[in-house]
Amino acid sequence: MSTILPLTGNESGAEVMRQIAPDVVAAYPITPQTELMHRFADYVADGKVPTELILVESEHSAMSACVGASAAGARVMTATSSQGMALMWEILYIAAALRLPIVMPLVNRSLSAPINIHCDHSDSMGARDTGWLQLYCENCQEIYDTGIQAMKIAENKDVLLPVMVCYDGFILSHTVERVELLEDHEVKGFIGEHIADHPLLDVDNPVTYGPLDLQDFYFEHKRQEAEAMRNAKPVVLQVAEEYEVLSGRKYGLFEEYFSKDAEYIMVCLGSAAGTAKAAVDELRAAGENVGLLKLRVFRPFPAEELVAALADAKRIAVMDRADGVNSIGGPVFSEIRAALYGRSSAKISNYIYGLGGRDIDIEMMKSVFQDMKDGKYAEEAFYLGVRE
Template identity: 65%
Template sequence: MNKVVALTGNEAAAEAMRQINPDVVAAYPITPQTELMHKFSDFVADAVVKTEMILVESEHSAMSACIGACAAGARVMTATSANGLAFMWEVVYIAASLRLPIVMTVVNRALSGPINIHCDHSDTMGCRDSGWIQLYGENPQEAYDNIIQAIRIAEHPDVRLPVMPTFDGFIISHTLERLEILSDEEVGKFIGAWKPVHPLLDIAHPVTYGPLDLQDYYFEHKKGQAEAMKRAKGVVLAVGKEYGALSGREYGFFEEYKTRDAEQIILCLGSASGTVKSVVDGLREKGRRTGVLKLRMFRPFPAEEILSAIGHAKSIAVLDRAEGFSGLGGPLFPEVRSALYGRSDAKVINYVYGLGGRDLSPEMILSVFDDLEEGRITDREAVHLGVRI
């Protein structure tokens, strides 16, 4: 039974963590994630969760403690943002390569420098190749829903990979919105009992975690990770469907909004898609066939499904909230264009927007649709949307 509440993104994420009731949480505060952990620490202090909360001296230690606890046999969660995630870097990869199903919420924030605490996706895009599954949420509702589903996806025996549910810093993390939450019993039943796999604390069955892995085995272990990432696609869909039956909100790889007959389509991640949808609504009233594909799952990348969903369009704009410094634009763009390459006639162009929390206004989105319709923009170079020249 859904209960209607008003929560910020951070509060919604903390509420999901309370209902999941993980065995161990190790975290370090960083804006804009701080409030999430404040709230969860209250739950620990008030003993409404049985979680062992480890307060560490850095994010590197936070992820290291999560890895140790998860290998020991605990259900483990954490959260971070921006430079905190960057500081974790090497251990983020180790969590994935040890195949530990840790769930880490990342509240998206621009990486320094110059120092900035507001939203962009440079933090999670930076670790796109770390072997973590990434789910981007549009609003507090999706922040909550993604975290609960992330537990099931991560722990599935065909997957056994860490999952990073994300949502936009401040824009979502600090904005009060209406959302529906499940009961504690429903969440407990949905995620199921934690079943540790090869726990270090099972002294009757001793195992070694993290031995040296050289030319003769490392490659096979990486192949195993890559295959698990491919299998995650089916699991994400199955979990999203089951969650839909429970909550009324079914999840897939992306949300298709008026794309079926659209000639101009914007593809984007996170909170921006809400604004794009409202612009699409306005344009549809004027008879312009526009749509938006809101990508939820960036890792693994659903290339075939994106092709099926938007390959028919005349032109597509990929909105990146991160700069890739390749000279070709942001990190989302090349993957979308690769997915369509040779199999779609759509012209695909790239816009980098919203860096450091810069607002994305409806007027900007309108200008993108105008560009697409009028064929003004070359597909050889990214446009930096809203930057002063």
């Protein structure tokens, strides 16, 4: 049995939290994450979850409290956006390196300056090397499904890394869509009980978290963290399979939308993939050989699988909703081009789009496919939809 509800992205995120019912949630308000926490605070106030909700005085303390609570042995979540995550930065690395399976919906929003509350991926992309898994969502259903899966992935003993569930601010967070929910008991059964390995609250078996780790051990610990991220890839797939059995909805590392036989492939992540799909539909109907590869899992980066999926493309266009400001290109582009180096002869171009919530429409998506067809290429990124 499933329930179908009209939910915004934030409400979907709140449903994830209600059904997971974490022992501890620490949060600080920031637009556009706020409504998720409002709704969750209602659940706490009404006694629908046993969660201790810590309403901290900053995001830095939100992540710090999550670290403490998770090390203590609790199942822990938080949520943030933009500047909030920028303030967490230092502790993001620590949460990952202490191997704490915290799950955090990240409602993607641009970074200041100039200050702007709307969507782009500068926040999560900047945190791509913090040791957190990053899963990107296209719509509200994916926010729900990914959130539930995230907890199971994070707590897998071969992984034990925190997970960011990234979804586009306002575009998804504030848009009502049809969302199919699992029953509470199904979610509970799916994620299971959280049993921490060396909790601080096991006072009879005291452990030291976060010691000084010098030249003789630090490197080995970082190496183990890297290995955990590698382990995460099969775990993401295994959890997706189990989730499909439960929900009937299929997830993978990425989604291939008419891209398997396509000559011209666009790579994109987040809500823009929906727009890209509409563009592909129209172009396919007109007989064009185009397709979309929607990246879902950016960390761990599925390089081998991407290479195989993109190997036969004639041209590839990578869409970035964050600028590297590095005179090379956006982060998704840099990594895909690096993965394909020496393994594909396709020219790969980069498009920076949608910064600060700038709209991207079907016509703009189609223009990218047209560029590929026309052989338009430059070493530097193209800026799509900006006044030059």
